[in-house]
Amino acid sequence: METIEVTPIAKLRPYTKAEKIKIRVCRIWKSSISATNNAVEASASGIDCELVASKIDASSCYEIMNFRTIKIREQYKVVPHKTQVIFTGTTLFKKLSTVFPPIPRHRFFLLDFNMLYPRLNRDDVLTDVIGHITAVQQLESKQINQRIVQKCDIHIEYIRKEELSVTLWADIAEAFCSLSIQKLSLPIIVVFTSLKVKIYLENIVLNSTSSSLFFIDPDIPEVNSYKSMFFTCKVPVKILPPSSRQANEAEILRTASRVTIDELAFLDPDLYKSVTEMTKLGRIGVKTGKSDEIRHDCIVVN
Numbered sequence: 001m002e003t004i005e006v007t008p009i010a011k012l013r014p015y016t017k018a019e020k021i022k023i024r025v026c027r028i029w030k031s032s033i034s035a036t037n038n039a040v041e042a043s044a045s046g047i048d049c050e051l052v053a054s055k056i057d058a059s060s061c062y063e064i065m066n067f068r069t070i071k072i073r074e075q076y077k078v079v080p081h082k083t084q085v086i087f088t089g090t091t092l093f094k095k096l097s098t099v100f101p102p103i104p105r106h107r108f109f110l111l112d113f114n115m116l117y118p119r120l121n122r123d124d125v126l127t128d129v130i131g132h133i134t135a136v137q138q139l140e141s142k143q144i145n146q147r148i149v150q151k152c153d154i155h156i157e158y159i160r161k162e163e164l165s166v167t168l169w170a171d172i173a174e175a176f177c178s179l180s181i182q183k184l185s186l187p188i189i190v191v192f193t194s195l196k197v198k199i200y201l202e203n204i205v206l207n208s209t210s211s212s213l214f215f216i217d218p219d220i221p222e223v224n225s226y227k228s229m230f231f232t233c234k235v236p237v238k239i240l241p242p243s244s245r246q247a248n249e250a251e252i253l254r255t256a257s258r259v260t261i262d263e264l265a266f267l268d269p270d271l272y273k274s275v276t277e278m279t280k281l282g283r284i285g286v287k288t289g290k291s292d293e294i295r296h297d298c299i300v301v302n
Contacts, residue, residue, distance in 0.1 A: 006063070009040045012083045014071035021085070022096070024061045024103040028053065041078050042067075042085035052087045059105055061096040077125045078194050078211055079109065106218050108191055113162040116204050119197045126194040126209060130222050131156025131164060132230045133188040137240035139177040150174050153240055156190065159229050166192055166206045168214075176214055181237050184216070187230035188237065189223050191215040 007018035023040075044052040056062065064087075072084035108128045111119065119127055135155035142151045152173045154166045168176055181188065194211035197204060217223055 004065070009081075012040055012069055012081075012085065014069055014083050016069060018067075018069065020063055020065050021067075022061070022063050022099065022103075024099070024105065025056050025058050026105070026107050028056070028058050040081045040083060040085055041072060042087055044087045048087065048089045051089050052091065055091075055093045061099045061103055063094040063096060065092040065094075067091050075123045076194075076209065076211065079107075080125050104220075106191075106215065106220050108193065108218075108220065110191070110222060113158045113160070113164065116164075116197050116206075120199060120204070121197070123196060126211065127197055127206065128191065128193045129156070129164070129166070129195065129206060130189065130191045130226065131158055131166075132226055132233070133181070133190055133237055134163070134235075135238035135240050136177075136181055137243070139173060140242055142243075150177075151243070152177050153243065154190075154192075155238075155240070157230075159226055164204065164206065165200075166195065166208075168192075168208045168212070170208075170210075172208050172212050172214065179216070186236075187227060187233050189217050189226045189230075191218055191220075 004019045006020050006022045009021060009023065012018055012021070067088070068086045069083050070086055072082060108130070109125075110128050110130050116127070116129075133154060134157055135153075137153040139150050139152050141148050143149075149170050150173045152168050154168065154176070156164050156166060158164065191214065192206065192208070193213050193215075194209050195206040196209055198207055199205070
């Protein structure tokens with residue numbers, strides 16, 4: 001019997017027949033199937049979706065036959081590959097107990113903090129990030145286009161201690177908030193996938209999409225680096241206030257007059273009896289010497 005050659009993922013081309021591929025299913029999400037080895041996205045149509053999903057499991061490896069390839073859409077790509085694999089009801093999946101060479105359990109395209117701004121408002125390829133969880137907002141309801149959706153905010157730190165806010169919506173927000181975060185071992189490292197990069201109150205924020213997933217402490221080398229960096233951090237995850245209060249505080253910080261702590265000492269207390277003071281101290285990196293926030297500034301609000 002003739003042996004059917006396996007086509008490497010990197011050599012898949014749109015509308016070009018490939019007899020067989022060997023992959024690990026890394027992620028499965030609603031209405032589509034993602035199989036990413038050297039980064040290719042696979043999907044099934046609505047009529048075939050449940051049948052295909054019943055044949056595969058996330059993290060398992062398969063040889064796959066009877067599929068086709070097309071040119072991937074220009075927007076909301078999960079991986080940077082020009083080809084998309086299409087599974088149908090006749091696609092054959094052979095589960096593999098062992099694979100050599102090994103296929104990694106996860107495949108993410110993690111962006112460094114400094115690379116987020118160039119991706120602002122771009123939706124050609126969605127964004128994956130990793131971070132140390134520092135704060136979580138409880139699930140809250142928001143009205144979007146005359147419908148109620150669930151939302152939560154998560155604050156994470158990059159390995160160089162830059163802070164970032166991630167907003168989760170709908171199903172992924174509910175799934176994340178169902179975790180008992182306070183019971184997990186510290187530090188908690190998370191990967192969020194398939195996000196959109198936006199600006200809110202002059203700060204970069206990440207928003208989930210229908211393709212987004214999250215992974216707590218996934219088995220990837222980057223997690224080990226984060227665990228080592230934040231090993232001594234034993235501060236419990238902070239619970240954030242509701243969004244309306246966060247927005248008010250952010251607006252105060254943005255619009256208030258600013259004085260240094262030295263200048264504050266010269267304010268006449270009789271003229272500033274009802275003043276609210278907010279201070280924001282930054283950190284200076286040991287390796288870079290770069291401050292990520294203004295240090296020794298005081299914001300005075302009349």
